[in-house]
Amino acid sequence: MTVEIQQKCLVIGTFSRRMNLELDNHGEISARIKGKKIRPVCGDYVIAEPILNEPEWLITSICPRDNELTRPDSRGRKEVLAANLGCVVVMAAAEPKPDWFIVDRYLAAAEIMGAEGIVVFNKTDLQSPTRNAQPILEEYSRVGYRVMQCSAHSGQNLDKLPALLQGRTAIIVGQSGVGKSSVINHLISEADQRTGELSDSSGEGKHTTVNSVLWNLPDGGAVIDxxxxxxxxxxxxxxxxxxxxxxxIFELSQQCRFANCKHLREPNCAVKEASENGTISERRYESYKRLMSTFQKLANQFN
Ligand SMILES: Nc1nc2c(ncn2[C@@H]2O[C@H](COP(=O)(O)OP(=O)(O)OP(=O)(O)O)[C@@H](O)[C@H]2O)c(=O)[nH]1
Ligand SMILES: [Mg+2]
Ligand SMILES: [Zn+2]
Structure with a gap:
């Protein structure tokens, strides 16, 4: 007689092809993946079963996903970074110098996958670069994104973060060194994510976090570093x-002359006009054009 011992488990940590899973009873186990065809990510539910005489479990399949945060791999194929997300928290900070195009692209990813994009600006204790960022943060608020400013060092506004994330799975993304792990260590008492100084020579982060890890929030929901x-x-x-x-841009595109307007060189383009007269941010429009050109390049290269 065989006993049904398969379980639906949540992926809470990925270390190449080794995974940490959370069981129904909240216990944690480590698992490996059966075969080479599936690649579970944090936020996935998977079907797994114990392996006889081994501490590890075996993941046999991935349950259907609600959505996926993706990027192209080096050959232009889809790589999934996390799944089943309610919200994508895009973090920028006073240092390293913010790359707002990266913020725009993560927000675009959130729109496309049907998750809420939230902008969190960290390191407000560094006052002068924080002041410089205000006009751009206001642009995000103006188009309807929730924007939060905080400091993992002074503690400013950290108490407001759980309410933003509650009841769903969020991922914190952004440039290396903005303080993603530092903020998570504050949010979750048992989290002990390693954090790393910025490089003295470049002022950039040193890519301290190398694996995605999911933490349950005390009042429901979860957050992925x-x-x-x-x-x-x-x-x-x-x-x-x-x-x-x-x-x-999407909202304005209803008013363009052509239904399939790409807002590049088409006549009577409401988006181009709006960026020229300042109704929408010229910087965001530039960001849109860059993503369009990235998309077109990839499409030409790989299709
Ligand atoms: N001044 C200041 N420094 C901070 C703040 N939050 C984090 N840091 C510092 O910024 C550096 C990077 O922090 P991490 O939390 O490792 O950044 P990260 O975004 O997780 O970086 P990666 O894992 O490399 O992507 C560390 O030296 C932190 O101490 C803050 O609010 N203010
Ligand atoms: Mg980190
Ligand atoms: Zn247009």
Whole structure:
């Protein structure tokens, strides 16, 4: 007689092809993946079973995903970074110098996958660069994103973060060194994520976090710490997705002369006009054009 011992488990840590899983009873186990075809990520539910006489479990399949945070791998194929997300927290900071294009692209990814994008600006204890960032943070608020400013060092506003994330799975993403792990260590008492100084020579983060880890929030919901990036773009299936990625542009595109307007050189383009007369941010429009050109380059290269 065989006993049904398969379980649906949540992936809470990925270390190459080794995973940490959370069981129904909240116990944790480590597991490996059966075969080479599946690649579970944090936030996934998987079916796993114990292996006889071994401490590890075996993951046999991934349950259908609600959504996926993606990027193209070096060959242009889709790589999934995390799954089943309610919210993508895009972190920038007073230092390293913010790359707002990266922020825009993560927000675009959130729009396309149907998760809420939230902008968190950390290190407000560093006053002068924080002041310089205000006009850009206001642009994000103006188009309807929730924007929060905090400091993992002074503690400012950290108490407001749990309410933003509650009841869903969030991932914190952003450049290396902005303080993702530092903020998580404050949010979750048992978290002991390693944090790393910025490099003296470049002022950039040193890519301290190398594995994604999911932490349960005390009042429900969960948050994933992820490795910092040098650059980011989502996998984009079609031109309309670039449009959808920038909510203020998407909204205006209804008023363009052509229904399939790409807002580049088409006549009577409401988006181009709005960026020229300052109704929408010129910087965001530039960001849109860059993502469009990245998409077109990738499409030409790999299709
Ligand atoms: N001044 C200041 N420094 C901070 C703050 N938060 C984090 N730091 C510092 O910034 C550096 C990077 O912090 P991490 O938490 O490792 O950054 P990260 O985003 O997790 O970086 P990666 O794991 O490399 O992606 C560390 O030296 C932290 O002490 C803050 O609010 N203010
Ligand atoms: Mg980190
Ligand atoms: Zn247009």
């Amino acid at each position: 992820s490795p910092g990036v040098r650059d980011y773009a989502p996998v984009i299936e079609n031109v309309q997705d670039v449009n959808r990625g920038f909510r203020e």
